Amino acid sequence: MGLEIFGFSQSRAFRTLWMAEEIKATNSIEFTHDGSIPQPGPQLDALLELNPMGQVPVIRDDGFVLRESMAINLYLAKKHGVLSLSSLEDEALAWQWSFWVMTSVEGPTLDALKYKLGALGAEQDDAKAQAAMDELAKPLGVLEAHLANSSHLIGNDFSVADLNVASVLFWLRMARIDISHYPVVSDWLDRCSRRAAVTAARQH
Ligand SMILES: N[C@@H](CCC(=O)N[C@@H](CS)C(=O)NCC(=O)O)C(=O)O
Numbered sequence: 473m474g475l476e477i478f479g480f481s482q483s484r485a486f487r488t489l490w491m492a493e494e495i496k497a498t499n500s501i502e503f504t505h506d507g508s509i510p511q512p513g514p515q516l517d518a519l520l521e522l523n524p525m526g527q528v529p530v531i532r533d534d535g536f537v538l539r540e541s542m543a544i545n546l547y548l549a550k551k552h553g554v555l556s557l558s559s560l561e562d563e564a565l566a567w568q569w570s571f572w573v574m575t576s577v578e579g580p581t582l583d584a585l586k587y588k589l590g591a592l593g594a595e596q597d598d599a600k601a602q603a604a605m606d607e608l609a610k611p612l613g614v615l616e617a618h619l620a621n622s623s624h625l626i627g628n629d630f631s632v633a634d635l636n637v638a639s640v641l642f643w644l645r646m647a648r649i650d651i652s653h654y655p656v657v658s659d660w661l662d663r664c665s666r667r668a669a670v671t672a673a674r675q676h
Pocket of ligand 1: 482483484485525526527528529539540541542
């Protein structure tokens with residue numbers, strides 16, 4: 473059975489595909505990916521069986537079903553010992569950054585993308601995009617200050633914490649939103665995006 477990943481790659485499933493490609497690069501695991509967009513009917517019913525929220529990503533790993541992109545990545549990192557953290561404290565910091573990005577960053581980042589591009593059902597609206605960026609000023613400032621003292625979020629190695637946070641902030645790059653006034657964050661995001669596993673995940 474192995475690892476099965478459900479969710480189209482332009483969705484939050486990209487985060488899971490990126491993690492899976494990181495593991496594949498070092499642990500030679502294989503995984504399958506169903507990237508179809510579930511249509512109402514049997515396809516959606518099958519997804520609802522896995523995730524009653526009807527959302528992706530979802531994984532089934534040797535029969536174990538897990539949803540929520542951040543939880544999936546933390547699980548996969550720990551299971552395979554890839555991008556994982558060795559002490560309990562460092563692992564807890566990965567939870568901290570992952571909860572933080574979902575609660576303080578993801579919402580306004582998605583709004584900035586939607587309004588900048590006029591995508592995902594929103595009308596293009598620069599003022600609303602700017603309001604979302606204003607909301608992001610505090611968390612991006614926190615990230616800028618943190619990364620000024622450390623090459624990565626936890627210590628000096630790329631970890632699942634970097635992956636989880638960067639995968640959300642990639643939406644700003646996707647929307648071509650200028651964040652050059654956060655030079656340290658920009659540099660870190662560029663370093664994250666140059667990873668081979670990102671390129672591999674984008675092929676799905
Ligand atoms: N908090 C969830 C959110 C998942 C989510 O909203 N996925 C979107 C695609 S990016 C989806 O499946 N939307 C369909 C729906 O909500 O019906 C996660 O991070 O996994």
